[in-house]
Amino acid sequence: MSSLASRILKGDRRAVARLIRDIDDRMPSAREELKALYPHTGNAHIIGLTGAPGSGKSSLTDQLIAAFRQRGQTVGVLAVDPSSPFTGGAILGDRIRMQQHTLDKGVFIRSMATRGHLGGLTRSTRDAARVLDAFGVDIILIETVGVGQDEVDIVKQADTTLVIAVPGLGDEVQAIKAGVLEIGDIFVVNKSDLPGARKAKRDLEMMLDLRPRPADAWHPPVLQSIATQSEGIEQILTYTDKHVEHIREHDGHKHKRERLHEEFFVLLKGILHDQLESLLQSPTHSASFFEALEQEAQDPMTLAEQFIERYVSFHHTPNQQ
Amino acid sequence: MSSLASRILKGDRRAVARLIRDIDDRMPSAREELKALYPHTGNAHIIGLTGAPGSGKSSLTDQLIAAFRQRGQTVGVLAVDPSSPFTGGAILGDRIRMQQHTLDKGVFIRSMATRGHLGGLTRSTRDAARVLDAFGVDIILIETVGVGQDEVDIVKQADTTLVIAVPGLGDEVQAIKAGVLEIGDIFVVNKSDLPGARKAKRDLEMMLDLRPRPADAWHPPVLQSIATQSEGIEQILTYTDKHVEHIREHDGHKHKRERLHEEFFVLLKGILHDQLESLLQSPTHSASFFEALEQEAQDPMTLAEQFIERYVSFHHTPNQQ
Numbered sequence: 129m130s131s132l133a134s135r136i137l138k139g140d141r142r143a144v145a146r147l148i149r150d151i152d153d154r155m156p157s158a159r160e161e162l163k164a165l166y167p168h169t170g171n172a173h174i175i176g177l178t179g180a181p182g183s184g185k186s187s188l189t190d191q192l193i194a195a196f197r198q199r200g201q202t203v204g205v206l207a208v209d210p211s212s213p214f215t216g217g218a219i220l221g222d223r224i225r226m227q228q229h230t231l232d233k234g235v236f237i238r239s240m241a242t243r244g245h246l247g248g249l250t251r252s253t254r255d256a257a258r259v260l261d262a263f264g265v266d267i268i269l270i271e272t273v274g275v276g277q278d279e280v281d282i283v284k285q286a287d288t289t290l291v292i293a294v295p296g297l298g299d300e301v302q303a304i305k306a307g308v309l310e311i312g313d314i315f316v317v318n319k320s321d322l323p324g325a326r327k328a329k330r331d332l333e334m335m336l337d338l339r340p341r342p343a344d345a346w347h348p349p350v351l352q353s354i355a356t357q358s359e360g361i362e363q364i365l366t367y368t369d370k371h372v373e374h375i376r377e378h379d380g381h382k383h384k385r386e387r388l389h390e391e392f393f394v395l396l397k398g399i400l401h402d403q404l405e406s407l408l409q410s411p412t413h414s415a416s417f418f419e420a421l422e423q424e425a426q427d428p429m430t431l432a433e434q435f436i437e438r439y440v441s442f443h444h445t446p447n448q449q
Numbered sequence: 450m451s452s453l454a455s456r457i458l459k460g461d462r463r464a465v466a467r468l469i470r471d472i473d474d475r476m477p478s479a480r481e482e483l484k485a486l487y488p489h490t491g492n493a494h495i496i497g498l499t500g501a502p503g504s505g506k507s508s509l510t511d512q513l514i515a516a517f518r519q520r521g522q523t524v525g526v527l528a529v530d531p532s533s534p535f536t537g538g539a540i541l542g543d544r545i546r547m548q549q550h551t552l553d554k555g556v557f558i559r560s561m562a563t564r565g566h567l568g569g570l571t572r573s574t575r576d577a578a579r580v581l582d583a584f585g586v587d588i589i590l591i592e593t594v595g596v597g598q599d600e601v602d603i604v605k606q607a608d609t610t611l612v613i614a615v616p617g618l619g620d621e622v623q624a625i626k627a628g629v630l631e632i633g634d635i636f637v638v639n640k641s642d643l644p645g646a647r648k649a650k651r652d653l654e655m656m657l658d659l660r661p662r663p664a665d666a667w668h669p670p671v672l673q674s675i676a677t678q679s680e681g682i683e684q685i686l687t688y689t690d691k692h693v694e695h696i697r698e699h700d701g702h703k704h705k706r707e708r709l710h711e712e713f714f715v716l717l718k719g720i721l722h723d724q725l726e727s728l729l730q731s732p733t734h735s736a737s738f739f740e741a742l743e744q745e746a747q748d749p750m751t752l753a754e755q756f757i758e759r760y761v762s763f764h765h766t767p768n769q770q
Contacts, residue, residue, distance in 0.1 A: 159750055166748035182503065388742050388749065393729065395753035400721045403763045408714065413765070421709050427487035428709065429480055432716035441762040442724045444734070 133164035136263050141236065144263050148238050148256045154402070162255055165262035172204070172261040173372055174268045176283035176311075179292030184318040187355035188292060189271050193235055195361050196267050202234040204260035204268045208253055208282060236260060250281045251398045254391055257285070284390055287383070288371045289313045290364070293332060295324035309335060312348055314367050320352040320360065346374050407439055454485035457584050462557065465584050469559050469577045475723070483576055486583035493525070493582040494693055495589045497604035497632075500613030505639040508676035509613060510592050514556055516682050517588050523555040525581035525589045529574055529603060557581060571602045572719045575712055578606070605711055608704070609634045609692045611685070614653060616645035630656060633669055635688050641673040641681065667695050728760055 132150075135143035150158040177192075179185045189205065196203045240253050253270060260268050272282050283289050291312035315336070317328045332350045341347065349367055353360030375383050407413045417435050420426050426434075453471075456464035471479040498513075500506045510526065517524045561574050574591060581589050593603050604610050612633035636657070638649045653671045662668065670688055674681030696704045728734045738756050741747050747755075 163748050163750050166750070167745075180501075180503075182501075385739075385743055389739065391749050392738070392742055392753060392756075393725075395749055396725055396729075396756060397722065399753060399757045400725060400761070401718065404714075404717055404721060407763065407765065408717075410765070417713070418706075418710065421713055422706055424488075427484050428712050428716055429484050429487070432713060432720060435713075435717060436720045439764050440721070441764070442728065443760045443762070444728065444731070 133161045133262075136165065136259065137168060139264070141233075141263075144236060144259055145238070147259050151252050151255045151259070152240065154252075158255070162258060165258060169258050169261040172257075172265055172268045173288070173368075174257055174261075174270065174286045175368060176286030176289040177269055177271045177292065178283050178289065179294070179318075183292040183294040184355050185271060185292050188316070188318055188353065188361075189269055191355050191358055191361045192269065192364065194358075195365055197232065197234055199365075201266040202264070203236070204257075204263070204265040205235070205237040205271065206253055206256050206260070206268065207237070207239040207271045208249060236263070236265060250285075251394050253282050254285050254394060281390075281394075283311055285387055285394075287375065287387075288368050290368075291315050293317050293328055294319045295322045295328040309339070313346060313371050314364065315348055315350040316360070316364060317350065317352045318355055321354050321357075325352060344378060346371060346378070403440075413439060454482045454583075457486065457580065458489060460585070462554075462584075465557060465580055466559070468580050472573050472576045472580070473561065475573075479576070483579060486579060490579050490582040493578075493586055493589045494609070494689075495578055495582075495591065495607045496689060497607030497610040498590055498592045498613065499604050499610065500615070500639075504613040504615040505676050506592060506613050509637070509639055509674065509682075510590055512676050512679055512682045513590065513685065515679075516686055518553065518555055520686075522587040523585070524557070525578075525584070525586040526556070526558040526592065527574055527577050527581070527589065528558070528560040528592045529570060557584070557586060571606075572715050574603050575606050575715060602715075604632055606708055606715075608696065608708075609689050611635045611637055611689075614638050614649055615640045616643045616649040630660070634667060634692050635685065636669055636671040637681070637685060638671065638673045639676055642675050642678075646673060665699060667692060667699075724761075734760065 132143050132147045136147060147158060147161055150161070175192075177185060177189060189207075193203050193205065238256065240249060240256060257268050257270065270282060270286055289311050291309075291314070293315060295317060315332050317325055317332070319325070329350050329352060336348055336350070351360060351363050351367065353364065355361070414435075417431055421428060421431055453464050453468045457468060468479060468482055471482070496513075498506060498510060510528075514524050514526065559577065561570060561577060578589050578591065591603060591607055610632050612630075612635070614636060616638060636653050638646055638653070640646070650671050650673060657669055657671070672681060672684050672688065674685065676682070735756075738752055742749060742752055
């Protein structure tokens with residue numbers, strides 16, 4: 129077994145940090161390390177946490193970490209939110225506040241870089257979650273801003289998804305995109321001491337009631353919290369527990385299959401993306417196309433088709449079935 | 450020439466709406482129509498407009514449309530913001546307010562669906578902009594929420610990018626992600642009647658000053674506006690004009706080349722994505738892989754590599770150079 133993977137399985141935190149960084153940097157070696165870790169994954173409960181900027185998502189994450197720790201569970205946090213205190217968009221006060229957890233060996237916090245690779249973030253976040261899973265954390269919190277397609281795709285990989293709403297920030301913020309409404313397993317109206325909290329809760333419940341749902345399906349609850357005062361946190365944990373139990377009893381196989389298929393698709397796209405990038409970065413392959421593009425010798429769509437035709441073959445009828 | 454394209458070139462609005470819907474639905478016929486339209490594009494000024502929910506982005510778009518119309522320019526709007534009044538997340542009041550423009554033949558408003566295809570939105574928005582360009586509008590406004598990678602990629606395709614900030618919504622919202630700071634050509638602190646407006650402006654100017662920039666490069670201004678009172682709109686137009694002029698005088702060729710390369714990459718990924726999806730949807734191709742995946746006979750990464758190996762060949766050394 130390769131060295132980083134074996135160190136991670138032995139509980140080496142620095143090896144975890146190193147492999148996640150290698151994943152972020154798309155080092156080819158990271159793929160081999162991940163392969164070695166896969167058999168040791170599948171035990172963590174992955175919780176996606178998403179909400180618009182200003183919803184108090186980070187304070188809530190903070191409180192959830194503390195609550196899981198009190199129950200004796202270890203927690204990994206992957207922050208893919210540019211406005212999160214864990215990431216580059218951080219402000220100093222929040223960063224300091226979070227340090228209580230970074231000193232706790234039962235908590236591993238890592239922010240995922242947004243390097244501008246379309247879809248790359250979905251892949252690297254999933255891979256990083258696999259690393260934390262193999263490392264042995266009980267709970268993995270993935271925190272994203274719930275407004276981009278990328279973020280929705282990231283959260284799709286979670287077992288349980290919390291959608292954080294907030295009262296009084298104006299209707300524009302309240303207008304939760306349909307995709308997010310679909311992926312939410314638990315909705316939380318945070319900052320419930322603000323005016324309009326009950327209305328926000330009712331509105332969400334109404335929107336959820338409008339969605340057709342089989343009788344034995346999970347019915348997403350709408351909870352209330354005030355993260356800054358540690359209010360409502362226990363109830364969120366109660367419902368994440370209930371949700372895990374529901375998955376186990378009702379559609380554990382389907383749930384697992386859907387996430388595996390999603391991950392497989394993300395991995396496939398990642399390989400194609402890398403191959404395409406290396407073709408484009410090689411002038412012998414791309415120069416004539418870029419020239420034709422810039423001189424408008426041909427339209428971009430036709431050139432793209434010709435490029436794929438020349439360099440990529442799809443075998444829709446393989447030898448073996 | 451195919452029928453929708455020729456109708457669009459003759460000024461048929463319904464054909465524009467129809468082709469954009471076909472693009473959204475990924476109809477294969479749309480590709481041929483687009484090819485016919487390409488030679489007639491390249492004249493519109495594409496303006497990207499991005500900002501967090503609650504920044505008053507939609508009111509600002511509204512005011513900008515009115516201002517461009519007053520100058521006698523025609524305007525196309527593509528809204529890819531789930532919280533925008535143009536899209537599904539709409540609230541009735543805003544929707545009604547916008548109808549003044551929908552009755553104006555010089556304005557074409559279209560919201561882009563977010564159908565859950567990763568990266569698909571970037572592609573369809575670029576294609577829709579091409580359609581509006583061929584249709585002959587002078588200005589194309591692309592409105593997105595500036596927090597997802599997808600949104601950043603969409604805005605990258607614009608000639609001029611406006612980033613909308615807002616005072617007093619808390620530091621969390623103010624923390625503008627590095628990617629957005631990089632792509633902004635003009636920054637606007639909207640809702641400048643709120644406390645903290647001057648501080649927000651100063652903070653942004655400071656952040657922008659920290660970025661290294663060649664002497665003759667465009668220096669992004671930080672403007673102030675109160676969209677609901679039509680204040681500061683003229684100044685935004687003055688600076689978008691200045692920016693267009695700057696591009697023309699300084700780096701017109703580079704500017705165009707970068708956008709063409711970006712579009713080419715998006716088109717290539719789109720073709721690969723479609724091919725991959727059709728392979729996965731065919732059980733003869735994917736069933737054995739899904740089975741191995743679910744039975745954990747092999748790790749997902751290895752299976753993904755095997756899948757690509759079996760069905761896709763990359764020709765890194767083509768016959769001709």
